[in-house]
Amino acid sequence: MMNSIQAPGSVSDAAVVVIEERALIRDCLVHCLSSQIDLDVAAVESVEAWRELSKTRSAALFIICLPPHRDRDEYHQEFQQLLQLSSDVPTIVLSDGDEPRVILEAIERGAKGYIPTSMSLAVAIAAMRFVSGGGVFVPAASLLRAARQISEREPVVKGQTHNPFTARQIAVIEALRRGKANKLIAYELNMCESTVKVHVRKIMRKLKATNRTQVAFLSNQFMNVESV
Numbered sequence: 367m368m369n370s371i372q373a374p375g376s377v378s379d380a381a382v383v384v385i386e387e388r389a390l391i392r393d394c395l396v397h398c399l400s401s402q403i404d405l406d407v408a409a410v411e412s413v414e415a416w417r418e419l420s421k422t423r424s425a426a427l428f429i430i431c432l433p434p435h436r437d438r439d440e441y442h443q444e445f446q447q448l449l450q451l452s453s454d455v456p457t458i459v460l461s462d463g464d465e466p467r468v469i470l471e472a473i474e475r476g477a478k479g480y481i482p483t484s485m486s487l488a489v490a491i492a493a494m495r496f497v498s499g500g501g502v503f504v505p506a507a508s509l510l511r512a513a514r515q516i517s518e519r520e521p522v523v524k525g526q527t528h529n530p531f532t533a534r535q536i537a538v539i540e541a542l543r544r545g546k547a548n549k550l551i552a553y554e555l556n557m558c559e560s561t562v563k564v565h566v567r568k569i570m571r572k573l574k575a576t577n578r579t580q581v582a583f584l585s586n587q588f589m590n591v592e593s594v
Contacts, residue, residue, distance in 0.1 A: 380426035479503035
């Protein structure tokens with residue numbers, strides 16, 4: 367495991383790059399991540415600071431932090447600058463908030479993951495590995511909250527008079543649409559893997575799907591609902 371942090375000005379392997387303006391939190395993140403992952407961890411206070419460091423370093427993953435006091439417009443501008451600078455490197459937003467609207471906004475802007483600070487370190491590390499492997503990660507609790515909000519609005523699907531899926535099944539559908547494996551879905555939703563398999567079978571039966579790819583396609587139409 368590589369835990370050392372290379373000094374600026376040297377060429378090294380790709381690193382997990384933490385972008386956090388608060389020095390103490392930045393140092394704590396470096397310390398925690400360095401003990402848990404097999405990549406070097408670098409930390410800078412801003413995207414502009416990374417622009418300079420990128421002349422001698424390369425990134426495998428960005429973790430950009432959103433402090434609660436930060437002006438949103440200014441943050442969005444910095445986030446877009448990061449994407450323009452390193453569009454091929456996946457980016458995760460780390461924030462104190464976990465509102466579905468804020469998470470969706472981050473994903474729509476180009477983030478490949480969203481980690482709230484209420485999440486444990488072990489789950490956060492698993493999320494980082496998943497994003498590094500090409501996945502998109504959002505916290506399951508926020509999915510469930512969004513599902514409850516949908517249920518409370520009594521959405522109607524074309525050709526149906528009621529929502530045929532439970533809140534748990536909707537959370538599983540969202541995970542399937544993101545290409546997540548049963549084991550990761552079980553981990554994120556705090557289920558047994560066998561329970562996830564049962565949900566998947568019921569979802570496939572209700573959608574008349576024969577495989578997970580069809581579930582992802584058909585559920586796109588299902589999720590396109592209109593509130594009563």
